[in-house]
Amino acid sequence: MEKLTRNSRISAITRILTDNPNRIISFNYFSELLNSAKSTISEDMVIVKDTMEKMNFGKVLTIAGAAGGVKYIPDISIESKKEFAEEICRLLKDKSRVVPGNFIYMTDIMFKPRVVSMAGVILASHFYDKDVDYVVTVETKGVPLAYEVAKNLGVQLVTVRRENKVTEGPTVSINYVSGSSGRIQNMSLARRSLNKGSKCIFIDDFMRAGGTAKGIKDLLNEFESELVGIGVLVESVSAGRKLVEERISILEFDSVDDEGNINMRISPSYS
Amino acid sequence: MEKLTRNSRISAITRILTDNPNRIISFNYFSELLNSAKSTISEDMVIVKDTMEKMNFGKVLTIAGAAGGVKYIPDISIESKKEFAEEICRLLKDKSRVVPGNFIYMTDIMFKPRVVSMAGVILASHFYDKDVDYVVTVETKGVPLAYEVAKNLGVQLVTVRRENKVTEGPTVSINYVSGSSGRIQNMSLARRSLNKGSKCIFIDDFMRAGGTAKGIKDLLNEFESELVGIGVLVESVSAGRKLVEERISILEFDSVDDEGNINMRISPSYS
Numbered sequence: 090m091e092k093l094t095r096n097s098r099i100s101a102i103t104r105i106l107t108d109n110p111n112r113i114i115s116f117n118y119f120s121e122l123l124n125s126a127k128s129t130i131s132e133d134m135v136i137v138k139d140t141m142e143k144m145n146f147g148k149v150l151t152i153a154g155a156a157g158g159v160k161y162i163p164d165i166s167i168e169s170k171k172e173f174a175e176e177i178c179r180l181l182k183d184k185s186r187v188v189p190g191n192f193i194y195m196t197d198i199m200f201k202p203r204v205v206s207m208a209g210v211i212l213a214s215h216f217y218d219k220d221v222d223y224v225v226t227v228e229t230k231g232v233p234l235a236y237e238v239a240k241n242l243g244v245q246l247v248t249v250r251r252e253n254k255v256t257e258g259p260t261v262s263i264n265y266v267s268g269s270s271g272r273i274q275n276m277s278l279a280r281r282s283l284n285k286g287s288k289c290i291f292i293d294d295f296m297r298a299g300g301t302a303k304g305i306k307d308l309l310n311e312f313e314s315e316l317v318g319i320g321v322l323v324e325s326v327s328a329g330r331k332l333v334e335e336r337i338s339i340l341e342f343d344s345v346d347d348e349g350n351i352n353m354r355i356s357p358s359y360s
Numbered sequence: 361m362e363k364l365t366r367n368s369r370i371s372a373i374t375r376i377l378t379d380n381p382n383r384i385i386s387f388n389y390f391s392e393l394l395n396s397a398k399s400t401i402s403e404d405m406v407i408v409k410d411t412m413e414k415m416n417f418g419k420v421l422t423i424a425g426a427a428g429g430v431k432y433i434p435d436i437s438i439e440s441k442k443e444f445a446e447e448i449c450r451l452l453k454d455k456s457r458v459v460p461g462n463f464i465y466m467t468d469i470m471f472k473p474r475v476v477s478m479a480g481v482i483l484a485s486h487f488y489d490k491d492v493d494y495v496v497t498v499e500t501k502g503v504p505l506a507y508e509v510a511k512n513l514g515v516q517l518v519t520v521r522r523e524n525k526v527t528e529g530p531t532v533s534i535n536y537v538s539g540s541s542g543r544i545q546n547m548s549l550a551r552r553s554l555n556k557g558s559k560c561i562f563i564d565d566f567m568r569a570g571g572t573a574k575g576i577k578d579l580l581n582e583f584e585s586e587l588v589g590i591g592v593l594v595e596s597v598s599a600g601r602k603l604v605e606e607r608i609s610i611l612e613f614d615s616v617d618d619e620g621n622i623n624m625r626i627s628p629s630y631s
Contacts (some may be wrong), residue, residue: 091598094405096366097407097410100412101417103371103374104374104378104411107374108378109474136367138369139368140364140371170531188528188529190527192526192527194529194550194551194552196527196553200518202510202520206379229492229503229521230527233517236473236507240473242476245468245471246473246504248467248470255460256459256467256501258460258465269482279465282467282468343470352410
């Protein structure tokens, strides 16, 4: 291809990095694609790196060695995180969202790409140093959010099912006790979906007492794998005894009062 | 914020456009964020636009008028589409993927962000001119793909459930006949998840005779909404009479032969 100007190379490099979070891309790749010397690409990269940091768009890391190159770690400023959390809190506190049983209807939010992609960047930013192999979720509402977290971490998503499917091949199933209702439920995962000895994080839309998270932990044990973190959009803080301790949440839900007002607030880490 | 150089502004603009496909972003927004005159941003935008087109990364469109600005329509070259289709075909033809009942295990592929995001760009590119209001899918394997298509189209995702959930509020349920098994199944959708008079496309991982798609069409009728397109990663071409006619697919699956070989190929539009 024809030689590009520095401006164009920088636009192209930014586009490629943004689209490939947490994946190492070699200088050779850029050099061939953009028909430019590696030294030129290095100079371009300094500008992209500086811009990302100045704009609070995350970091571009240089990885040395034979498998080296650069990788882009997306992030946003703490102010933007707070602003986002406040916006979602406002959306979710709408009284018309209360459905019978005092549940909050949040399905539309969990399937809104602009919200999910932002929440994905925020939750992922807590796990960059955890050396995560898989992001695990349970069907269905949390799937897009968990997918975005997996994408930002550059790893595979694994979705635990509520029932066996013929297309999954051999599966491992466990029973677990839902922390809030006390009911026994089932979850299953295809035998081939996870390598032994993996480090996993669990991502979901909403967490009450943490029965599902506890179930996931037990299920991962069956794969000789470990749960190293939990991230949710909303956690319920009124659910009494917690079955799992540490978790990251963006919002805290307390209760719905007698007038149907939703008591919800930004989690302490963002306020 | 301090003034940025043209190089830095171009990197920042590219990052923001890439992250917000099909959303109109005003020149004012860029002008304020980057502390630069609108005329300067316009000049930057010409460079970003040219680069995107030269690199086959899609288009940057200028929208005139009061609500005007620019929007980015992601795409990739036809050669990259073909290359991608060939790679996925190779991955899926692995004999070890055949599970009892001659189904192909493709769950890992449908939850792999690098694959799903590429397939999402490809499928979305067929629907940019359809004025789509919602992307509809059915739980669970197709959710990340449908999410990516929705993100690229800049619209909301809607996920049809196999069973009612207490967190959904009032739902509309229909029964439908699975085209390949002939079994009667149920699908349901929250009453508030869709506005009347909407144009929808259905995205899924795999399509046999199209019973599910037919069910979605009927379900959308209950919402006085219309199915204007169908896109799947893999369609089965051996399933006999098709219940729905037009669909876009990336791969065609024929059958598994007696030796366990998977007959699969790239769909005609990409070969």
